[in-house]
Amino acid sequence: MQYKDYYKILGVPRSASAEEIKRAYRKLAREFHPDKNAAKGAEDRFKEINEAYEVLGEAEKRRAYDALGANWKAGQQFAPPPGWGGGGFGRRRAGRGAEDLGGFSDFFSQLFGNMGGMGAGRADPFGGFGGMGADTAAADTRARLSITLEDSFQGAQKQITVGGRTLKVRIPQGITAGKTIRLADQGSQGGDLLLEVEFAAHPLFELEGSDVYHTLRIAPWEAALGGRVAVPTLGGAVELNLPPNSQSGRKMRLKGRGLPGPVAGDQYVTLQIVTPPADTDDEREFYAEMARRFSFDPRRA
Structure with missing residues (x-):
């Protein structure tokens, strides 16, 4: 033969x-x-x-x-x-x-x-x-990769250590939770390394799909009078036009301010009125004057 x-x-x-x-x-x-x-x-x-x-x-x-x-x-x-x-x-x-x-x-x-x-x-x-x-x-190796919202918004390159090896990982812009980044031939047994993306907790934002959610704290007079207020976004602060007589729980949309992509996500802003404390005599007198001037009863249907 x-x-x-x-x-x-x-x-x-x-x-x-x-x-x-x-x-x-x-x-x-x-x-x-x-x-x-x-x-x-x-x-x-x-x-x-x-x-x-x-x-x-x-x-x-x-x-x-x-x-x-x-x-x-x-x-x-x-x-x-x-x-x-x-x-x-x-x-x-x-x-x-x-x-x-x-x-x-x-x-x-x-x-x-x-x-x-x-x-x-x-x-x-x-x-x-x-x-x-x-x-x-030649089996693939799976692992989780924790990134920040900013990593996804801007795109990034990170270094990770797997099995004593340091690898560079490119984070694509707009990648969402649960998506997989594949590193060919970098698995522990000769296959590919599959990294499932998850997001680290963020102090300002939450994420659903490509949409970003933020709770905006406002003062009672901002809620009552309206006006322009600064709102943080992943791309930097922008001004939001706050309507007069806004209430806690009102949700407003900033179009295209979520994660980028073929169809960019939005940012949803939920208003939360924060009442300032009355710690001094003048502050307590101010609240007392409000009570005398307003006939408002929040518990009345």
């Missing part, structure tokens, strides 16, 4: 690092996956790529493969050396007969048919194909 040059199949030199081999595999697997590529021969190419990575992606199998020597060339007849296969590599998983290796070439089956670790196969970045299930070696 013919020798198969797995390095050539993945397009990497024999000196390639494990990370370079993994990157090459992922790129080719995406390109030739039958769910993505309907061209004739794509399925066979995809199987060949997986077979090559099954060997070169595991240090022990790669050492065994490399032991054949650099003199073997594609097209030469191959026969495993006497006693080859299984020595020192552990037993095949229970229940797996020789026919289970049918997804691989005769070359692979003769060379590695008795090696352990064949049960799962290599990771398929698109969810598995042809009986080769997912390998935890």
